[in-house]
Amino acid sequence: SYVLTQPPSVSVAPGQTARITCGGNNIGSKSVHWYQQKPGQAPVLVVYDDSDRPSGIPERFSGSNSGNTATLTISRVEAGDEADYYCQVWDSSSDHLVVFGGGTKLTVL
Amino acid sequence: QVQLQESGPGLVKPSQTLSLTCTVSGGSISSGSYYWSWIRQPAGKGLEWIGRIYTSGSTNYNPSLKSRVTISVDTSKNQFSLKLSSVTAADTAVYYCAREGIAVAGPGSFDYWGQGTLVTVSS
Numbered sequence: 001s002y003v004l005t006q007p008p009s010v011s012v013a014p015g016q017t018a019r020i021t022c023g024g025n026n027i028g029s030k031s032v033h034w035y036q037q038k039p040g041q042a043p044v045l046v047v048y049d050d051s052d053r054p055s056g057i058p059e060r061f062s063g064s065n066s067g068n069t070a071t072l073t074i075s076r077v078e079a080g081d082e083a084d085y086y087c088q089v090w091d092s093s094s095d096h097l098v099v100f101g102g103g104t105k106l107t108v109l
Numbered sequence: 110q111v112q113l114q115e116s117g118p119g120l121v122k123p124s125q126t127l128s129l130t131c132t133v134s135g136g137s138i139s140s141g142s143y144y145w146s147w148i149r150q151p152a153g154k155g156l157e158w159i160g161r162i163y164t165s166g167s168t169n170y171n172p173s174l175k176s177r178v179t180i181s182v183d184t185s186k187n188q189f190s191l192k193l194s195s196v197t198a199a200d201t202a203v204y205y206c207a208r209e210g211i212a213v214a215g216p217g218s219f220d221y222w223g224q225g226t227l228v229t230v231s232s
Binding site (some may be wrong): 001041043 | 216218220222
């Protein structure tokens with residue numbers, strides 16, 4: 001089955017840029033979606049189809065995807081961005097299975 | 110604004126069947142433009158997709174749970190449901206229902222989620 005690998009944690013100072021990676025075999029050929037989850041809350045979609053933002057998501061959130069790595073970039077990080085972030089794809093090779101990465105805890109220092 | 114709301118028992122005994130329902134408001138589950146999924150998250154852990162259903166009733170399940178999972182839809186009530194049989198403590202988790210878009214190439218992203226409901230498996 002397809003595996004997505006994320007770093008367990010990323011730390012960044014306010015105002016700096018955070019980059020969260022999501023590794024997978026030839027992930028560049030898939031559409032990657034990113035979710036933000038704050039404690040006690042449901043996940044929220046922040047980037048879909050590699051680099052598109054849903055309505056209401058700040059432009060500070062952006063995404064890219066190439067080769068074996070997809071990246072969520074958060075510019076001008078704010079304290080409110082502290083959360084868990086998950087990447088997600090669907091695996092066409094196995095019954096349209098949905099695969100989530102293990103999640104990355106973003107800490108704002 | 111689409112809203113999803115999970116409902117069902119918060120406590121299930123081991124070996125019994127977990128049953129949850131997701132009620133969709135602000136949009137029709139029969140629209141044909143979306144899949145409807147269940148996702149769970151054990152405390153302190155990541156997200157695990159359980160399965161999805163389309164308005165036609167066709168389903169896809171996570172292979173790791175397939176033998177124990179049934180997802181069904183009731184379009185007259187704008188609801189879809191999850192049944193997970195032979196539960197153990199390992200099935201204790203927050204269970205979310207979510208709407209999944211349908212892209213040109215296949216399933217899309219989960220754009221709307223329920224608030225989640227905690228189900229504890231314990232005697």
